[in-house]
Amino acid sequence: MLKLQVIKLKKILQKLKFRAIAIFLAVVFGMVFFSTKPAQTQQPVTLNLLMTAPDAEPWKQGIIKDFEAKNPGIRINIVEGPNATNLLEDLYTSAFILGDSPYDLINMDVIWTPKFAAAGWLLDLTDKITKEELAAFSPKDVEGRRYKDKLYAIPMRSDVGMLYYRKDLLKEAGFNPPESFEDLVKISQSLQQKGKVDWGYVWQGKQYEGLAAMFVEILEGFGGYWVNPETLEVGLDKPETVAAIEFLKTTIQPTKISPPGVTTYQEEETRRIFQNGNSVFLRNWPYVWPLANTESSVINGKIAIKPMVHTKNGSSGACLGGWALGISQSSKHPEAAWKAIQYFTSEEAQRKFVLEAGFVPSRRSLFLDPQIVAKYPHYPQLLKVVDQAVLRPPIAQYAQTSDILQRYLSAALTSRMTPEAAMKNAASETRQLLGR
Numbered sequence: 001m002l003k004l005q006v007i008k009l010k011k012i013l014q015k016l017k018f019r020a021i022a023i024f025l026a027v028v029f030g031m032v033f034f035s036t037k038p039a040q041t042q043q044p045v046t047l048n049l050l051m052t053a054p055d056a057e058p059w060k061q062g063i064i065k066d067f068e069a070k071n072p073g074i075r076i077n078i079v080e081g082p083n084a085t086n087l088l089e090d091l092y093t094s095a096f097i098l099g100d101s102p103y104d105l106i107n108m109d110v111i112w113t114p115k116f117a118a119a120g121w122l123l124d125l126t127d128k129i130t131k132e133e134l135a136a137f138s139p140k141d142v143e144g145r146r147y148k149d150k151l152y153a154i155p156m157r158s159d160v161g162m163l164y165y166r167k168d169l170l171k172e173a174g175f176n177p178p179e180s181f182e183d184l185v186k187i188s189q190s191l192q193q194k195g196k197v198d199w200g201y202v203w204q205g206k207q208y209e210g211l212a213a214m215f216v217e218i219l220e221g222f223g224g225y226w227v228n229p230e231t232l233e234v235g236l237d238k239p240e241t242v243a244a245i246e247f248l249k250t251t252i253q254p255t256k257i258s259p260p261g262v263t264t265y266q267e268e269e270t271r272r273i274f275q276n277g278n279s280v281f282l283r284n285w286p287y288v289w290p291l292a293n294t295e296s297s298v299i300n301g302k303i304a305i306k307p308m309v310h311t312k313n314g315s316s317g318a319c320l321g322g323w324a325l326g327i328s329q330s331s332k333h334p335e336a337a338w339k340a341i342q343y344f345t346s347e348e349a350q351r352k353f354v355l356e357a358g359f360v361p362s363r364r365s366l367f368l369d370p371q372i373v374a375k376y377p378h379y380p381q382l383l384k385v386v387d388q389a390v391l392r393p394p395i396a397q398y399a400q401t402s403d404i405l406q407r408y409l410s411a412a413l414t415s416r417m418t419p420e421a422a423m424k425n426a427a428s429e430t431r432q433l434l435g436r
């Protein structure tokens with residue numbers, strides 16, 4: 001067992017870049033420093049919390065200061081990690097495998113919960129919150145944080161993939177918002193030919209977790225599926241999956257509605273192209289809205305959102321993302337960590353966070369909150385999308401399952417393999433992994 005863990009740890013460490021290891025070591029030293037201090041000097045308890053650097057900004061701007069002002073005995077130390085959920089997960093995983101995790105609060109992407117819970121890295125929070133209190137959160141968000149009927153994290157914010165479009169350009173050219181993939185291509189090409197934009201549609205095509213999240217939506221649009229979480233049946237080698245990949249490939253060639261570089265883009269690269277006015281459509285998360293609508297943005301006031309288009313056999317798929325807070329099994333301050341979770345997931349803190357960052361709340365009442373709706377009129381509509389969102393397979397082997405899909409999908413999108421051959425391999429590796 002120990003030998004296995006050491007081999008696993010070695011593999012993970014090899015995967016991590018130098019920067020990631022440096023962050024990890026800094027936190028370990030920080031933890032040793034802080035954890036020896038309170039005993040000697042009665043300094044406040046410090047809770048370490050790792051997150052991506054862009055996510056850290058809105059935390060630092062408001063809710064952390066408020067929490068610390070209300071709880072003078074507790075400090076929150078934000079550690080800024082790499083900007084990709086899978087790299088962050090590697091950092092957390094290596095910390096857990098090494099033993100005492102330096103992180104007290106675990107800021108978890110929805111897809112990590114089953115793995116972290118199955119490995120015994122998280123405290124069981126089931127008895128800390130009543131059914132009535134949980135009912136205030138979106139059911140899908142809560143579902144994503146359960147494993148074997150136990151609750152391991154409290155949703156801090158939700159997330160759903162959306163299709164952004166330039167309502168000004170569509171209106172001027174007499175187009176309705178697209179319903180089908182054909183509409184998306186037709187509108188894009190027409191506006192490109194008129195010289196209104198360089199590109200029609202930008203999406204996340206790099207080999208990383210964002211590729212899997214984006215693909216779930218296209219797959220749903222074609223009526224396909226990835227892994228059925230109940231039966232563990234794998235749908236990757238079905239014709240719908242191949243058709244979904246074929247569609248994505250045609251956006252690059254021959255329709256040229258997407259730039260060739262799209263297979264190297266994460267969320268931020270695509271947002272910049274759209275925000276600079278260079279694309280009609282963008283697939284992305286709600287965080288784009290306030291950034292694209294700042295005073296200095298050239299597309300301020302010119303955009304709208306809708307759920308992803310689909311074929312007549314498929315449906316609009318919005319991938320459920322989102323982040324929740326759990327407590328590390330090895331935290332020396334579980335009581336303080338729970339206090340922090342209660343505050344950060346409260347209505348007051350979430351309202352502030354949402355107004356500042358444009359993130360999506362996990363509490364249903366906030367989608368209809370007058371202050372929030374005044375700033376983000378599309379939030380009541382977003383609540384419906386969250387309610388119907390598609391979860392990536394909530395299984396303990398999700399990280400490996402997603403890694404297989406990312407690898408073969410990327411090979412197909414960059415024409416290193418045909419979509420059929422790539423998905424045949426992906427399906428058989430996934431079946432082997434899941435013991436099917």
Ligand code: GLC
Pocket residue numbers: 085109110111158159209210211213267285320321322323
């Ligand atoms: C967003 C989502 C998260 C997803 C990630 C992919 O952060 O909230 O669930 O895994 O994007 O890049």
